[in-house]
Amino acid sequence: MNNRPERNTGNNTVLRTRNLGKQVSSPEGPLTILDDVSLEIGAGETVALIGPSGAGKTTLLALLAGLDRPTIGDVQLCGEDLTAMDEDGRARVRGRHVGFVFQSFHLVSSLTALENVMLPLELAGAAGAAARAREALDSVGLERRTTHYPKQLSGGEKQRVAIARAFVTRPSILFADEPTGNLDAASGDRVADLLFNLNEQSDTTLVLVTHDRELAGRCDRIIELEAGRMVS
Amino acid sequence: MTSWSFAVKSLLRDLRAGELSVLLIAIIIAVTAMTAVGFFTDRVGRAIKQQAGSVLAGDLVLRAPAPPDPSFIDEARRLGLDATEAMSFLTMVLPADVDNESNALTQITAVGEGYPLRGELLVAAAMFGESERAAGIPERGTGWAEPGLLGRMNLDVGDRVRIGTVELTIARVLEYQPNQISGGMSAMAPGLLVNLADVPSFGVIRPGSRATYREFFAGPEADIATFRQRLESAAGDGIRVSGLEDAGEQINSAIDRAQRFLTLASLVTVILAAVATAMAARRYALRHLDTIALLKSIGATQSFVQNSTLSQLLLVIIGTASIGSALGFVAQQGLVLLAPATLYIELPPTSWTAGTLGLLTAATITVGFALPHLLMLKDTAPIRVLRHDMPPPKLSSGVTYGIAIGTLLLMIYSIVRDLKLVAYIAVGVGTVALLSYAAGWLLVRSLTRFRGAAGVAWRYGLANISRRGTESIVQIVAFALSLNVLLLLTVVRGDILQAWQATLPEDAPNYFLINVDPEQWPDMRAFFETELGASPEFLPFMRGKIIRIGGTPVDDYVFPGDGGKFFVRQESNFTWQGALPETNRITAGKWWGADYTGALQASLDERVAGRLGIGVGDTLGLNIGGEEFDVPVTSLRTIEWDSLRPNFYLMLSPGEVEDLPQTYVAAVYVPRDRRLVLNQFVRAFPGVTVFDLDVIMSQVRMVIDRASLSVQYVFLFTLLSGVIVLLAAIQATRDERRFESALLHTLGAGRRKILQGIAVEFTALGCLAGTLAAFGATAIGYVMAEQVFELDYTLNPWLWPLGLVLGSVIVGATGTWATRKAVTEPPVAVLREV
Known part of the structure; x- marks a missing residue:
């Protein structure tokens, strides 16, 4: 992936939160699922969010990526205040700066591998979407799978398509939610290698949620959550 | 990339993946039905009107108390219309035989060449003999006499009569002439049909004589309409112009009922197609929530999603309207091939009207029933990409149902064009829907007590119905709707058509006796009791x-x-x-x-x-x-x-x-083989006029038969839309069922067990729906017969067992067949798709 545009590197902050909290209503009254999370993540940094189930990892990821709104506190992504924006504003920020890799891949079943990778480029109105998507599939070793539909691919292959889709727009920051959670050990290792290699090559910031201590260990920093609070 | 080009691309991809099949088929069927019915009703309507013409003797009749301007006939002929004339007057007819002292005031009808332009004259060689179609009109110097005249004057075919100064030979017995019923009751005197060219020689018509002059015109509908306007503006006082709609009440009444049948058929088709569209659109929307959430997570805005949805709908409307209209055109062409001999078919004048109708139907159904569900997509929460169990965005039920009901009422109005009837239908359909929902709820609740009764497949199947709750009720109501249509089409339709035909049974009175003197009663009654036993x-x-x-x-x-x-x-x-x-x-x-x-x-x-x-x-x-x-x-x-x-x-x-x-x-009622009895009757009671109703009866019967045929054809589309509702209802829970089956499979359940469970579920749903449908069909049949068609309806006890069996078998078999993939495909393939 060449022709990368200039972007923040080194210690420039890509992501910053202040006193971030999320409450939801439940039959027993308001329930705090995330409380007072303040953090900063620099450009090119790799960060793992870990913690037991229900600790608030996915909630934090959703808030960081602007997929959800906090009850309190604010989130700044690439210098833009997500909390002050409406849903469309946050969508535009995601379109410009963010890539995603999900545990359940989220490939569009009616699209081929190539079309799935083209999707974010098409949405952004980028020129040469097909060529760039082909190049991205090439970089994850799926150049022979371009015309395959998701149901014709193995789990590992699907996740590699998802990685290609995440990197094809050259995002500033990539969020990964349990990227190896649905894969066997061998496929998981391969996907993880790919993720870190591409991250290194493209100097993207990587924030990943995982249960896997080994995977977390490959990151520059580990943020541990417990009962909705940062414990490290 | 614009939302438009994205819409086109993703629509093509969805088409390729078969995501849109049921939705598109439902709309296409509605369009096909509407355009075919449009074409067809138009044609049948015209065919039936032609029948009305045979009562009037033309498509347009001018009646005047004095000779009308002769330029009317010339002008009509110049315009390419057929035209002829006739006059009628009362005069005394005397026998030529001086020994015969009888005489009779007679209604003379003198007709010109070409009469009648529509319909026919029926004549017989002897009184009440076998009648045949007359070729032409009476030759000069001859006349065709009605049986009443022959009876009254004690004459026979071949005898000669005198009118004024001229003698005529009675060449035929006149059994029927057009206009007999509409003008007949007022014509007290028996009739004699003569050649118009002979009238001057009679010497009985002088200035001031009371005579009625008629001019008849026939030709293409549009030309007749134009000519009618000219006639009406040019005609003077005392002149009356009648068209096909003024034909006898008997035919009009039959036509009216036929049109109500057709209207109802197209109405039901559209309602069913709308229901299927709504169900299919809902499923399409639910299946696309994840994709939309993904699109939003990678940068798509709400307006992008909305615009792309609207663009897709526009394409769907154009596509379904084109395909549906083309199919509609082919469908009614098929009918031309099917029944060329029995139906008078004339090609519709313009195809663009059908195209417009198709476009309108596609647009209304899509906007009214698919749009609300698809618009929901823009509100999909992007967090769904992380939390798959997020509930779908809430549809504002007021807006959704408001749009759908409003659209439906508009469509009903466009078909029936009667506000009162629309209100009537709206209240009726609303009540049926509410009752069905309530009944469905009761039925689902009552199932719980049977759960423990049998094996695991049985329990699994019934438990599924209860678990799916509202979905099951909606499914039952949808199944019931299509079964209802099926029952209406098979049983109730037959009953109602039969009731209609029964309004004119084989032994319906076929002769009117007019001008009966009360003093003749006892003799007359005795005559009929002796001769006919009634x-x-x-x-x-x-x-x-x-x-x-x-x-x-x-x-x-x-x-x-x-x-x-x-x-x-x-x-x-x-x-x-x-x-x-x-x-x-x-x-x-x-x-x-x-x-x-x-x-x-x-x-x-x-x-x-x-x-x-x-x-x-x-x-x-x-x-x-x-x-x-x-x-x-x-x-x-x-x-x-x-x-x-x-x-x-x-x-x-x-x-x-x-x-x-x-x-x-x-x-x-005089049986055909006893017609000669009337010969004795007119001689015994010469003052009585006998009117033969056979011709008008056969015309009314033909209208009923033709209408039945067209209604059956139109009901074919209704049936198709019923099947589509069935498919849409089965599809509604198909994904869930496949996933559950795959899970059970992995848990070790055998294929047979899973299939049995599915079969039990669908059969039970079908059985409940069948019960509901039988009630519905009975109620609708009753209301339709009594209120809409004004016919006496007898309850058909077969509806209930038939509803139960049909429901269980059809829904059970179709549902199991449609979900069989859940059992045959490897579970891993299903689970992987998720």
């Missing part, structure tokens, strides 16, 4: 005029339209009677009752009342036999004219008018 019913028959309306002389009265003016200008036939005839229904006010002996009251045909602009409580001034009466109108009636019984626009209560000069009219 005596006819007699009704008093008097002639009179309406002279005042609400106290205002008719000459000063302001009528709502021309129809009323014509009605009071001529003498009308009245009757008095205690009991309300079977073929009449009171629509306003109250009937006086069989034993009534009080002050004089009148009951009026509802439509005539409309033409006169009066209602219950208004007073009519009547002149009957020189005596004047002011009578309050106390009830309005509708009359089943297609029953072909003696019926009267104006009926009076018994008592006051019983002693007025009057004759009697009777209707009698």
